[in-house]
Amino acid sequence: MRLLRLLPFILLLVLLHGCAKEKDFPEVQNYPIIRTLEVLPDSTGSTIRGEIVSLGNEPVTEYGFEYSAISNSKGVSRKIVGTTATTGEYEARLTDDLVKGYTYKIQAYAKHGQNITYGTALPFKSQSTAIPVIHSFSPKAAEDNRPVTIYGKNFGEESYLVKVTIGNAQATVMSVHRDSVIIRTPTVSYSGSFPLSMTVRGERITAPEAFEIIGPQITHLSASSGMPGDELIIYGNNLGYSYPGTYVAIGGKKANILSQTNTEIKVRVPKGTSSLYDQALTVAVYRGNKTATFPYSYTLESGFKVASSLPSATGVTQTRLPSFVADGKAFFFSFDRVISHTIASNLWKNEGMFPGIYRHNSIFERVGDKAYLIGGKNGNTYYGDVWEYDYRQNNWTRLKNLPLAVQNATSFVLNGKIYFFGGQNNSSNIKVWQYDPATETVVALSNFPASTSGGHTFESNGIVYAMDGIELWAYDAQQDSWSQKASLPGISFFTNTQAFTYQNEGYAIGQRDDYALYRYDAIKNEWTKVAWYPGCTSGVNFYGFASEDKLYIGTLGTCSSTLYSYEKR
Known part of the structure; x- marks a missing residue:
């Protein structure tokens, strides 16, 4: 009975609602009604169905589905189905951003104006994994x-x-x-x-x-060969690419970098060791932990060539080996014998035994068609005897003794007379002595400016120069005086230096540091490096001689028997 009494009021409310205008319910009309219907996972993806129930008053500009793993709600993916919507059901196939066994939530959406309307979120477990x-x-x-x-x-x-x-x-x-x-x-x-x-x-x-x-790359070099001190340009890519501390090595020897860009590096070719000269070396650029190599691309030239090998049968000792050149041969005195080297054929010969007491560190100089052996030592005994050697007949004649004993002196020949000084003797070791083979007499001259032992001399433009270590002194024969000239550069002071006269110029090579051969310019009073000795230099003494067209240098020791030739360029 009570329900019958309320029925007229219910009918009145329905009539009033049916007569309401749109402006009385604006929100209901602006927003679309969206439903998420179902998700159907399978082994290759998932099929999702949704529905647009009504569109509302604002145009729908995009619709589809949004989904994310439940474990990561911030990683939302969107599958757009369309941009112009109509009411009705729609579906999409999901294959991206799915991992098999992961649980996701998905909901239909529609974008309208600045707003997005969503349907109900449905969970599903993926049965497939999306391929990255x-x-x-x-x-x-x-x-x-x-x-x-x-x-x-x-x-x-x-x-x-x-x-x-x-x-x-x-x-x-x-x-x-x-x-x-x-x-x-x-x-x-x-x-x-x-x-x-x-x-x-x-x-x-x-x-x-x-x-x-990115790393350094070498494409080519500015030259395929050169000598220490030359400039070499290395071309390539990424040679200086935003990285400090680049360095360059040639045959493992570090080269000084003069300039550097990303495409080229200019370096100063380093001096080498005997094992590096006259063979193709690898050029390498090191930048950080990167290395670019140009294998066997650069030959480090010594300036020397192999001339011959000193045979062990000659019996040469490892001490000072004085020599002179005559008749196309070089003659050496070695302890108990004379050894010759025929320059044209590079043949060595043992000329015969010395008839006197065997000795080291003698003076052995040529005057005219004879040579003279003066002094020397054997053990702790110094000698002052003089011997004349006929190198053509290969025989010896003993002359009158000197009034003093001498060994390891520095000597030279000037105007048919033999000058010597320094070393050790029982008179003054700084006095210059002049020996005249024609009269077999000796005269004391002025003193040499310093105490010296085992020095060497050369001649340039008629002037005699003496090397005392790296120091150079010129002798004025008319004034019987000495004047100091430019010292040999770049070599430690305490070193033995071998000097040679070659084509009327002075050459010197030291037994330390870079073993470079220097040429002396008497007019400019300066030294210039012209070659680098390529042979073994460990615990050895230099010896050599000069012919008309070449300078020959070798070392005496157990590690090398090679004689090298240098030709002026």
């Missing part, structure tokens, strides 16, 4: 330990499930997003172009283009 894809990366090239962003899709959100390699080297993964991964390039010792690959949840993919690991 790399579209591109930036930058395309980088040095070690630099950030690079990889663009694509289906990368997921878990960084521990993503690995990236460039070539065979693993990069550091900095962050992972569904459509991008940021890495830091690996530190490797090489450079070049290599494939960039990514493994996501066990799926391995490779970028469509290679990634370039």
Whole structure:
């Protein structure tokens, strides 16, 4: 009965509602009504169905589905179905950003104006995993330990499930997003172009283009050969690319960098050791942990050539080996014998035994068609005897003794007389003595400016020069006086120096430091490096001689028996 009494009031409310105008309910008319109907997962993806029940007054500009893993609500993906909506059901196929076994929530949506209206969220568990894809990366090239962003899709959100390699080297993964991964390039010792690959949840993919690991590259050199001190330009790429501390080596020897750009490096060719001369060496540019090599591309020239090998049968000792040149031969006195070297044929010969007491450190000088052996020592005994040697007949004649004993003196020939000084003797070791073979007499002259032992001399433009270590002194025969000239540069002071007269100029080579052959310019009073001795120099003494067209230098010792020739350029 009570229900019958309320029925007229209910009918009245229905009539009033049916007669209401649109302006009385604006919100109901502006927003569309959206429904999420169902999700159907399968082994290759998921099919989703939704419905637009009504559109409302604002135009729908986009509609589709939004979904995200329940474990990561911020990683929302959107599947757009259309941009012009009508009422009715719609569906879409999801294959991106899904991982098998993960639970997702999905809801239909419609965008209108500045607003989005959603349907009910439905959960579903994926039965498939989306295959990751790399579209591109930036930058395309980088040095070690630099950030690079990889663009694509289906990368997921878990960084521990993503690995990236460039070539065979693993990069550091900095962050992972569904459509991008940021890495830091690996530190490797090489450079070049290599494939960039990514493994996501066990799926391995490779970028469509290679990634370039930036490092130095050598393309060519300005010269294929040269000598120490020359300038060499190395051409290439990334030679100075934003990295300090670059250095260059030629045959393992560090070269001084004169200038450097990204495409070329100018260096000063370093001095070498005996094992590096006159063979093709590798040029290398070191920048950080990267190395660019140009193998066997540069020959470090010594300026010498192999002339002959001193045979052991000659019996040469490892001490001072005085010599002179006559009749196309070089003659050497060695302890107990004379040894000859025929210059044209490079043949060695033992000329015969010395008839006197065997000795070292004698004076052996040629005057005219005879040679003279003066003094020397055997053990602790010094000698003052004089012997004349006929090098054509190969015989000896003993002459009158000197009034003093002398050994290891410095000597030279001037105007048919033999001058000697220094060394050790039982008179003054700084007094200059003049010996006249014609009269077999000796005269004391002025003193040499310094105490010296085992010095050498050369002649240039009629003036005699004496080397005392690295110091050079010129002798004025008319005034019987000495004047100091330019010292040999770049060599330690305490060193034995061998000097030679070659084509009316002075040459000297020291037994330390870079073993360079120097030429003396008497007019300019300066020395110039012209060659580098390529033979063994360990614990040895230099010996040599000059012919008309070449200078010959060798070393006495157990490590080398090679005689080298130098020809003036």
